[in-house]
Amino acid sequence: MKNDGWEIANRSDGLRMAWRMLVWLLLTQTAMAFVGRSLSPLAPLIEKDLQLSKAQVGMLTAALFLGQSLMSLPAGFLTDRFGSRKLLLVLTAGLGCSFAIAAQLHVFWLVLFFIVLGGMGYGTMHPVSNRGIMYWFPQERRGIAMGLKQTGVTVGSALAVLLLLPLALQIGWRWTMMLACILLFGIGLAAWWGYRDVSGSEGGVSLRFRAFLGSVVKMVRHRRLLAVSLAAFGLNGAQMCLTTYIVFFGHEQLGYSLVIAGLFLLISEAGGTAGRILWGMISDRLLGGRRVIVLFFISLLTAVCSTVAAFLPTGIPLWLILPFVAVFGFGIAGFNGVWMNAAAEAVPKRWSGLASGFTISVGSWGVIVAPPVFGWLVDWSGAYTMAWLFVTAMMLLVGGLLLWVERSEERRPNGLTA
Secondary structure (H helix, E strand, O other): OOOOHHHHHOOHHHHHHHHHHHHHHHHHHHHHHHHHOOHHHHHHHHHHHHOOOHHHHHHHHHHHHHHHHHHHHHHHHHHHHHOOHHHHHHHHHHHHHHHHHHOOOOOHHHHHHHHHHHHHHHHHHHHHHHHHHHHHOOHHHHHHHHHHHHHHHHHHHHHHHHHHHHHHHHHOHHHHHHHHHHHHHHHHHHHHHHOOOOOOOOOOOOOOHHHHHHHHHHHHHOHHHHHHHHHHHHHHHHHHHHHHHHHHHHHHHOOOOHHHHHHHHHHHHHHHHHHHHHHHHHHHHHOOOOHHHHHHHHHHHHHHHHHHHHOOOOOOOHHHHHHHHHHHHHHHOOOHHHHHHHHHOOOOHHHHHHHHHHHHHHHHHHHHHHHHHHHHHHHHHOOOHHHHHHHHHHHHHHHHHHHHHHHHHHHOOOOOOO
16 A cells, blocks of 8 residues: 555654655755865865856856756756665765765866756755655645755855865865865765655656646746745845855955854854744744744844845954854755745645755756855955845845735635646
8 A cells, every 4th residue: 555645654654764865855955065166165175277257266166056957957857756865865866976086076167067967956955855855745744854854955165165164175176186086976976775654655746748838837837936036036145245255255355264254154154054944934824834934033133144244344353253154054055955946836746746856956057156246246346235235135136026926826826626
């Protein structure tokens, strides 16, 4: 007899199994971020080695998320068809092999090409893991489960700062990247061995291309899903502006050493880790699953922080800047779990993989566009003030969109039928 994920999660033995599966998803998510997000802490070394401008540095992370954008929709569709387990090994191998090759290259455009290929593996992780959450956990537990799973991104990024940056200063960024890729592939093998899909959750949709196009049209026409995805465009862009340039900002604008500036990225990711858990708990327990309004509060907090960052003076004491960076990260690096839930819950559960792929595909373009623009503004002005105000403007637009969606949804519910 096939078990439904909802029924399983409401039994104590099924819930214990759900948490075990979450551990595997979290471990894989962390390893993927450890490699994929290593571009940010290693960026100063890559910049020096390849002689890049700040705008080109922004293109490194943009390339990663271009690959994510290109693959997220097909990955969501394939996940709905085949389940999560079969793709865990494929996506870890894809990211690991691509980044290992990129680490051996000396031509900037070739490096970008293989980062794009790696981004395809990186982007596959979100639909794969999100669908696992949707099937293993009931709605009243998905906020905390998704938030915990999404901490893998910030934890992996923080570990990259703690481990990869000091190692790269000793042996070079290229060998450091190779070692990280080997570790990723080992974790992918372990996750493929240990993870299990909910029985009966595979094969939920047709693999025909015509069916795929029809389902994509449904995603585009879904007002709430589309609005959340457009908001994620700005939120993702702002997050990657912070993670890509916070080390440069701390070193060049605030006057700290490269090691101390690297600590800023670590602190922001730690704040983001706490945010992904706490924002999920707030949306679950205090706001009854109202994900959109939580995203609205996050956009306002980020707007305030980016405005403050625009006018921070050189030489500001470390004991003042570190709490500020933590709050900054708590907001903009902590939104992802709420975003994933808002998108996946907008559609019937059998379409959760495709909905995740659609929203990630749209949202990833914020990362493709925003960091290079941020870097160009720094190159053009010679300072970071205009660049941070650019982030503020994005967040005000996002906040207005989310507020409009929340109010319009209260007046007229909208959703796909199962």
